[in-house]
Amino acid sequence: MAESPAVALELVETFPVGPLGCNCAILADSGTREALVVDPGDEADRILGVLARNRLVAVALVHTHAHFDHTGVSARVARETGAPILLHEADAPLYAGLVTQAGWFGFGVEEPGTVARYLADGEQVVCGASHLTVLHTPGHTPGSLCFRLEGPRPLLLSGDTLFRRSIGRTDLPGGSTPDIVASIRERIFSLPGDLAVLPGHGEPTTVAEEARLNPFVGSRAIPLV
Numbered sequence: 001m002a003e004s005p006a007v008a009l010e011l012v013e014t015f016p017v018g019p020l021g022c023n024c025a026i027l028a029d030s031g032t033r034e035a036l037v038v039d040p041g042d043e044a045d046r047i048l049g050v051l052a053r054n055r056l057v058a059v060a061l062v063h064t065h066a067h068f069d070h071t072g073v074s075a076r077v078a079r080e081t082g083a084p085i086l087l088h089e090a091d092a093p094l095y096a097g098l099v100t101q102a103g104w105f106g107f108g109v110e111e112p113g114t115v116a117r118y119l120a121d122g123e124q125v126v127c128g129a130s131h132l133t134v135l136h137t138p139g140h141t142p143g144s145l146c147f148r149l150e151g152p153r154p155l156l157l158s159g160d161t162l163f164r165r166s167i168g169r170t171d172l173p174g175g176s177t178p179d180i181v182a183s184i185r186e187r188i189f190s191l192p193g194d195l196a197v198l199p200g201h202g203e204p205t206t207v208a209e210e211a212r213l214n215p216f217v218g219s220r221a222i223p224l225v
Contacts, residue, residue, distance in 0.1 A: 008151035009036075009130035013050050014198060018042025019107070020069040021201050025157060026050055027149065029128025034059045036127045037077060038147065038157055039200060044073035048080060058083035062125055062132070064159025064200055065141040066091035067172075068102035068109055075113030084116030086125065088136060091143030092118070094174065119145060137161045137187050139180020140168030146188065148195075156197045156207070162188055164197075164205040167216045184210075184217045 012035070014025040022041035028034065035056040040047050051058055058081040061074050066087055074085050087095060094101065098112040119125070121136035125147070132147040140160045147157040160168035162184050170177045188197075193208030212218055 008153075009127050009132070009149060010151070010153055011149070011155060011198075012054055012056070015046070015050075016201075017046065018069055018072065022069045023198060023200055023202075025198060026054075026056070027127065027132070028054065028056050029130060032128035033057055034128040036125065036132065037061045037083065039064055039070040039159070040074050040077045041068070041070045041072045044076045044080075047073070047077055051081070057081075059127055060125060061085050062119070062145075062147065063087040063091075064146065064157065064161075065144040066095035066098070067141065067160070068098055068105075068107065070159070070200060071095060071098060071112070072102065072107075072109040075110055078113045085113050086117055086119050087115060088120075088143030088145050089118035090138065091141050091174075094141060094143070132157075135187050137180075137183035139170060139176050139178075139183045141172075142174045142176075144168070144180075144183070148191070154192075154195055156188070156191065156195055158188065158197050158199050160200040162197060162210060162214075162217075163199040163201060164203045164210070165214055166202075167214070168200075181217055189217075 012026045012028045017024045025038040027036045035058050102109045119134050123134050124131035135146040137146050149155040189211045195207045197205045
């Protein structure tokens with residue numbers, strides 16, 4: 001009797017949420033119907049609707065970093081799904097000050113939820129029979145993370161570390177230009193060139209495209225540091 005093909009974690013849907021257009025992503029194991037929600041920054045009803053429409057059970061809310069546009073509705077989504085909130089410990093102060101940081105930009109959010117566990121570089125966030133691998137990529141914030149999905153449709157969720165033809169800003173509290181440049185060149189550009197990259201804002205790209213063409217960190221970039 002032939003073995004059933006392995007079920008891999010796959011991207012179900014990605015969509016921009018909120019006035020700053022954070023790319024929220026939902027990944028799921030089609031066998032177990034378990035799902036990960038990445039960066040639930042706004043529009044909780046929409047996020048919950050995607051889960052319900054696809055008959056998915058959220059097992060974790062994972063965050064590339066703790067800025068309000070990526071974490072603004074984490075508390076509500078966690079409350080309604082029972083899924084734990086996960087982020088890097090270096091961003092814990094940012095998340096604790098969620099209401100304050102949103103106020104800097106004239107936005108209002110509810111108080112942050114309770115962080116269930118802090119993520120560390122190299123660990124695996126398990127979902128069904130598969131997982132995301134955590135890469136600590138400080139620079140945009142001290143606790144910025146990327147999440148790598150391996151399998152038939154590999155993907156890097158790069159948060160606000162790397163964008164298509166740009167990089168995350170480093171002028172906000174905790175930002176560091178040397179750190180973000182090192183994170184991208186040493187951690188991201190060492191990955192396979194054909195790896196698809198889904199940034200925290202804007203359009204997707206690939207590792208090779210950015211290594212070649214990114215005006216800030218690519219091969220022809222003017223040195224920032």
